[in-house]
Amino acid sequence: MSSASIISARARTDADNRLIEAEEPLASFHMRAGGxxxxxxxxxxxxDLVCKARQTGKRLSRAIRAQDSVEQISAWAEVVPGKAGTIITISTWEAEDIPITAADEERRGHLALVRHLSGLTARLDVEQKLLTVDWTAADLDALGEEMMLGVGQPWTNFASPAGYSHEQPLHWRLLDGALVSVPDSKREWAAQLVPNGRAEPGSEGFELYLVPDRPLEERITKQSRKPERSAGIGRDIAPVLRQPVSRIIANAETIRTQLAGPLADEYSNYASDIASAGEHLLALIDDLTTLEMVEDEEFSPAPDNIDLADVARRAVGILGVRAKERGIQLDAPKDDExxxxVGEFRRTLQVLLNLIGNAIRYSPEGxxxxxxVEEENGRARAVVADQGEGLDDDQQSRVFAKFERLGRKGDGGSGLGLYISRxxxxxxxxxxxxxxAKGQGARFILEIPADPDADRA
Known part of the structure; x- marks a missing residue:
């Protein structure tokens, strides 16, 4: 929501171009940005304006724009150079809350899933050195103990990223999503790094999560056990693609935030577009990797006893802010439902997130x-109904097809979500x-086996 206002502030710098006095709101913005x-x-x-005013010895003024993790501001700044520094006058200060985008909500949803599935979590400092470690996966006991004894060392000393020969630690964006080597585990593990810090991602350290490619074997029934399959194109190519794409995003973010120095707004906007395109490519890589997995004849989710109502409520909670941004009301199952x-928790959640996310994307604002959720004749069902344009008979026959987007353009989708979900x-x-029916919205129905052993009393 906008919080635009017009305010003036004065500030003073010294001979080293340091800010030594500042009035509100400049002072708060400066502190939030890490100053x-x-x-x-x-x-x-x-x-840049202060430096130029001191170099030329002239009074200079211009419009400035900046943002931190909370606000984006625009203002008119006037700088008057003096013998011991400068006097800064800020006028027509306009501050606006940074809107939460659909991409932000998708990242939040992804993070919630990562936290649920992770077998090991750790807190890292700004140099990616271990501060604390905790784990729940039995096959990570040896790694967890080693990390506990190695507090103060880079985490990559213990879980080495596969295929990275550069000096460690690398930029966090290059390590996020990388496969790591865990000698005592038969599972593959991916590192997920979450940066902390309002001024700059990672300026207050990181959260590290190790996420497995599958549950422990003892959780899989004999009927679902399959022999080890050979690595396919997704496993081979995805890590190779992630490295250069992550590097592109990291460099674009450095340019966008002007950490390498001031630049014109249009170039900062170009960098933002590059970073967004990179994020889209990473999402596409994830979709293609999941596509290969679900099309493998030997793929079989690990059956588990779940509460479909609880999974649905979690999915609604994850996507709640995105819906609110468009004024859409989400009506979730009641708390007592x-x-x-019987189904794999993370796969069921993945399907519901896709269905609800699509409903938000194509429903009218407001x-x-x-x-x-319901249970009938031994089947558990979750129904997602929206007020969108609906689908005619031809569209319904194609909506679950691979790469099918029903003529939509520019929404960033890959056309794989519903295919993978089915x-x-x-x-x-x-x-x-x-x-x-055309003009009457749509109802997508997820059906999985009900738990026959559940207490129905």
């Missing part, structure tokens, strides 16, 4: 989406279907 008073000016556009089912549902001995 100190007294301390270096951390807003590149303002620093419970529908015991609309409503209903998520209902494959996952059927792999869990269920199905995913749609009921719709």
């Amino acid at each position: 100190e008073i007294p301390g270096a000016i951390v807003t590149p556009a303002l620093l 419970s529908v015991p089912a 609309g409503q989406i209903w998520v209902r 494959r996952l549902a059927r792999a869990m001995k269920g199905d995913l279907t749609v009921e719709s």
